[in-house]
Amino acid sequence: MSVREFVRSKVPTDIDRFDRRLALVSVLRPPSGLIIPLVVLLAFMFVGPIASIVLFSVQPTNTISLAVADWTLDAYREIVQGTISGKGVYGEVTTNTIMISALTTVIAFAVSYPAAYALATKVRRFKLPILIALIIPLFTSVNIRVYGWVLFLINEGVFDLLAGSVGLDAPSIIYTRSAVILGTVYVYLPYMLFPIYLSISTIDDSLLEAAADLGAGRTKQFVDVILPLSKPGVIIGSLFVFVLSLGAEVEAELLGGGTIYTAASNISYSFGYSQNWPLGSAQAVGLLLITTVCGVVILRTIDLTEIASRGGSR
Amino acid sequence: MSMRSDRSLVPQLSTGLWYGYLVLVIAFLMTPLLSLIIASFDSGQTFSLPFEFTLKWYSNALTSTSVQSAVDSTIRISIPVTVLSTIIGTAGAIAYTRYSFPGQEYFKIVALLPIFFPLILLGLGMSMWANVTGLGYGIVPAIIGETVWISPIVMFVVSISALGVDPNIEEAARDLGADTLTIYKDVLLPLIVNGIVSGGIFAFVLSWNNYYIVSYLKGSEITITTWIHGRMTQGFTPVVPALASMIFYVSLLLLLVAVLMELRSSR
Structure with a gap:
């Protein structure tokens, strides 16, 4: 003893x-005392809501209280049957959503890569103002920015004002799928640009010098050094843009003018107008799975230490 | 990256082209914001040609009682969200960056995951959860909901700043006889204070501009973004562009302050 x-x-x-x-x-x-508040908060208001989406998706139509024992796959059956038979909006919703997210990702990549490359390797003067200008939109409400596009595109809008002053007359694309894609590219562009910018700016200068010493021209340096080393940024950015544009609702609502249905607008319709939580949840579960997988992949790839040491406004 | 010593015309020209491209991208990003500002100064009931300058929508926005009550609700949500998420996010960032503990990488993944969620998913999940748990809807649920999304963002921003501080500094302070409290108060927090302040400003601006989460949790409260959204989709008034522009001006100002703070800390 x-x-x-x-x-x-x-x-x-x-x-x-x-x-x-x-x-x-x-x-x-x-560190426990520092971790606990965040963990409690997320357990209550992040894990709980995700669990609600999953649990409600297996409830009978139109219930708004949970009775887990009475589970049913009715909502899923309705979606699958709707998609197969082509009746209702599911087929169109799936096509629209995938088209919009895929095209948004491709266009955002095409626009961002040269900009990120220029920012990381060519820009020396005015770097800070350029960076600020690129992040400003991220801090303005999505619906305000999308509404700005509506004002730009509508008939007799700002575009017509500007085009008219130089004698141009072009038909507006508003209320088409192209307008929705313009909106999603606009909103999610920075999520593509910054990861690529960070990955290019972490490339060690001496690698390029070595490549140049070994006789690689500028094009060869770009293709054999910069392009492969910026791949993590491209992957993170693409996942980011793809996932976030799957959730595009305001863009579809305001720029599609109620004629373009996406997964997000359909989910929100199920919750709002038709008050069918199980149906909305079942549609949300697909989005939830894709989001979680992509989010975890992104976070496993991101190294905060590297961002901290290289991502500053050097 | 190494600058070539041959300062001939060709590289200068190509640098100019790269700058030109960036200017185009920025112009694209600014288009809707500038459109909004142009429309906010137009005198028509709906924006239409020809353009006529007026300030009356700004004065209408500032005197409207429904706008005032929306501003009031937004502030009652944004200030607690800013305080809570700054504290919670900073604590998470200090734990992740200044300590090592089992499951650290899992903590990072779980803690930062909400950033990657489309807000509509968070919003509607929270809305059902608020109903199931009896949390209900209104100011308090909206505060909790926004804090879930914003704390991880603060954690991210503060982490970047805290990772720049020499890892041996706490050890040195401890060797010199400082206890945990002293280390925090006199060593660590002063070193990362700029990161915390800019994280706090980001939190305020993001909360102020939040639409999805608040629209699902607000209940009968009307905030600025939900007021604007309501007026955009039904019952349009020309006050909308003016109010939206004013929110943009304030956000821009705060953002510039935050960036300058970050810049000072990285010097």
């Missing part, structure tokens, strides 16, 4: 209380 155990057997209550207090203090000691 150790001294401690001996003492405890004599005065059990006091020591127990002291031990417990000690245990509490050590639980709250950093």
Whole structure:
């Protein structure tokens, strides 16, 4: 019997209380005390909501309270049958959503890559103002920015004002799928640009010097050094843009003018107008799975230390 | 990257082209914001040609009682969200960057995952969850909901700043006899304070501009973004571009302050 155990057997209550207090203090000691608030918050209001989406998707039509025992696959059946038979909007929704997200990703990549490359390798002067100009849109409400596009594109809008002053007259693309894609490319472009910019700016200068010393011209340096080394940024950016544009609702609502249905607008319709939570949830589960997988892949690839050391405004 | 010493005309010309391309991208990013500002100064009931300058929509926006109550609700949400997510996000960032503990990488993945979620998914999941748990809808649920999305962003911003601080600095302070509290108060926090302030400003601006989460959790409250959205889709008034522009001006100002803080910290 150790001294401690001996003492405890004599005065059990006091020591127990002291031990417990000690245990509490050590639980709250950093890092645990620093982690707990975030973990509790996410467990309550992030994991809980995700679980609700999954659980509601297996509830009977039009329920708004959970009875987990009465599970059914009705909502999924309706979506699958709707997609196969081609009746209703599901077929169109799937085509629209995939088309919009895929095209948005491709266009955002095509626009961003040269910009990210220029920013990382060519730009020396005015770098900070350029960076600020590129992040400003991210901090403005999505519906305000998309509404700005509506004002630009509508008949007799800002575009017509500008085009008219130089004698141009072009038909507007508003309320078409192209307009929705313009909106999603616009909103998610920075999510493609910045990962690519960061990955190009982490490339060690000496690698390019070595390549040049070995006789590689500028084109060869680009194809054999910069392009492969910027791949992580391209992958992260593409996943980011693809996933986020799957969730594009305001873009479809305002720029599609209620004629272009996407997964997000359909989900929101199920929740809002038709009050069918299980049907909306079942559609959301697909989106949820894709999002979680892509999110985890992105986060496993991101190295914060590298961003901190290279991503500054050098 | 190495600059070639041959300062001939060709590389200068190509640099000019790269700058020109960036200017085009920026022009694209600015188009809707500038359109909004142009429309906010137009006197028509709906934006239409010819353009006539006026300031009356700005004064209408500032005197409208429904706008004032929307601003009021937004502030009652944004300030608690800013305080909470700055504290929670900073704590998470310090834990992740200044300590090593089992499951650290899993902590990073889970803690930052909400950033990658389309907000509509978060919003509707939270809306059902608020109903199931009896949390209900209104100011408090909206605060909790936004904090879930914004704390990870603050954690990200503060982490970047905290990773720039020498990892041995706490050890040195401890060797000199400082206890944990002193290390935080006198060493670590002063070193990352610029990151925390800019994280806090980001939090405020993001909360102020949040639409999806708040629209699912607000209940009967009307915030600025939901007011604007309502007026865009039904019952349009020309006050909308003016109010949206004013929000943009304020966000822009705050963002510039945050960027300058970050810049000072990286010097």
